[in-house]
Each structure stands twice: as structure tokens, then as C-alpha cells.
Amino acid sequence: MSKLKIAVQKSGRLHDDSMKILKEVGISIDNGRDQLKASAKNFPLEVFYLRNGDIPQYLKDGIIDAAIIGENVLIENGNNIGIVEKLGFSSCRVSLAIPKSDAYSGIQSLNGKRIATSYPNTVNAFLAKNNLKAQLHIINGSVEIAPNIGLADAIVDIVSSGSTLFKNNLEEVEVLLQSEAVLAVSPKIGVEEQTILNKLQFRLQSVLKARN
Ligand code: PRP
Ligand code: MG
Numbered sequence: 001m002s003k004l005k006i007a008v009q010k011s012g013r014l015h016d017d018s019m020k021i022l023k024e025v026g027i028s029i030d031n032g033r034d035q036l037k038a039s040a041k042n043f044p045l046e047v048f049y050l051r052n053g054d055i056p057q058y059l060k061d062g063i064i065d066a067a068i069i070g071e072n073v074l075i076e077n078g079n080n081i082g083i084v085e086k087l088g089f090s091s092c093r094v095s096l097a098i099p100k101s102d103a104y105s106g107i108q109s110l111n112g113k114r115i116a117t118s119y120p121n122t123v124n125a126f127l128a129k130n131n132l133k134a135q136l137h138i139i140n141g142s143v144e145i146a147p148n149i150g151l152a153d154a155i156v157d158i159v160s161s162g163s164t165l166f167k168n169n170l171e172e173v174e175v176l177l178q179s180e181a182v183l184a185v186s187p188k189i190g191v192e193e194q195t196i197l198n199k200l201q202f203r204l205q206s207v208l209k210a211r212n
Pocket of ligand 1: 144
């Protein structure tokens with residue numbers, strides 16, 4: 001019998017809440033994070049623990065059928081990948097921030113500036129929409145340090161509590177997008193897997209309703 005292959009973040013902000021919601025829909029998975037793959041005991045499902053940034057490509061290629069992933073990651077690298085359900089946890093925004101000591105005089109003032117980010121596609125879309133040109137520095141993590149070390153004039157990164165911005169003396173001046181955890185589906189999902197996904201989605205909807 002077919003199983004639905006679902007990806008969950010291996011480690012990071014979404015991991016715990018993703019496992020929690022699967023548990024709440026009655027799916028019990030028998031292992032910790034040590035294995036990269038685990039089967040559910042009572043539902044036709046296999047969980048793959050993957051790095052966030054790798055998940056969109058696996059969905060595109062149909063290596064996995066579905067994923068619990070941050071909407072922002074899909075927007076950054078996920079052309080053609082459908083969102084089946086918003087899951088209501090891990091809310092954040094992708095925002096542009098500048099040093100607190102710099103005066104901000106609107107979007108136009110970003111023209112010609114150096115922006116550090118891990119989200120180049122999202123930033124480029126924002127720049128194009130606003131007819132701006134800027135120089136991008138792509139960094140994979142600790143983006144907020146960039147202005148302090150003289151690498152950039154501004155940053156675009158995830159903001160959740162805002163404490164990382166605060167600690168680095170940065171001020172959020174533009175929100176590029178809002179994000180939360182979502183259930184995403186591969187464009188190549190098979191018929192049987194789709195049926196299982198529908199069942200999973202139905203259960204998720206009941207849990208989400210009860211939470212509200
Ligand atoms: C993430 C993100 C921000 C921060 C936002 O970084 O890149 O820096 O969390 O959260 P906050 O608003 O609650 O402070 P993370 O700690 O995951 O590390 P990384 O940037 O090195 O990946
Ligand atoms: Mg960070």
C-alpha cells in the first residue's frame with residue numbers, strides 16, 4: 001500500500017510544532033530525530049527530516065509528496081508548489097531593517113544601497129516591484145550582523161519576536177511578507193498519495209478548528 005512521504009524540518013523553529021501537530025491529529029511516529037526517516041504506526045505516512053532550504057526542490061521533483069514548511073521558504077524557492085493548508089504556527093515576517101542610528105526616509109532611500117539577506121528572490125521581487133536597484137549580499141545566517149561589520153546598509157531577514165533586531169541595534173522599516181507554517185504539496189503527487197493527503201488535511205482542519 002502507498003504511503004504519503006512528508007517532509008518536516010530536521011531542526012529549527014518549525015520542528016517541534018510540526019511534530020506536535022502530527023501527534024495531535026493522531027499520528028504516532030516511532031523515533032527521535034536521530035534517524036532521517038520514520039514511519040507512522042497507525043497512518044500510511046513516512047516522515048523525512050530535511051533541511052528547510054532543501055524541501056522546495058524535493059517537492060518540485062516529487063521526491064517527497066508533501067511538507068510542513070514555512071511559507072517564506074516556499075515563496076523564496078518554491079515556484080509551482082501549492083499550499084494546501086495554513087497551519088497557524090511559527091508566524092513571522094520577512095522584513096527589511098536598517099541601523100537604528102540611520103534616519104529612514106522611505107523606500108526610495110534604499111536605492112543603490114547594499115542589502116544583506118538569505119532571501120535573494122524575495123528581495124529582488126520587492127526591489128523590482130518598487131523600481132529600485134540595490135546590491136545584494138547573500139549570507140546564510142546571522143544576517144543581522146552585516147550592518148555592524150560594514151558589509152551592508154540594510155538587511156532583509158525573518159523577524160519573529162524582534163529580539164535579534166533589537167540586540168543588533170536594527171530597526172524594522174519595511175515588511176516584505178508575512179509567513180507561517182503551511183502544508184505544501186508536490187506538483188507530482190500520485191493519486192493514492194493525494195487521497196492520503198486529503199485524509200491528513202481533513203484531520204488537520206479539525207485540530208486547527210479546535211485550537212481556535
Ligand atoms: C532567525 C532569523 C532571525 C531570527 C528572528 O535566525 O534569521 O535572525 O531568527 O527571530 P527573532 O525576531 O525572534 O529574534 P536563527 O536564530 O534561526 O539563526 P540563523 O540566522 O543563523 O539561521
Ligand atoms: Mg538569524
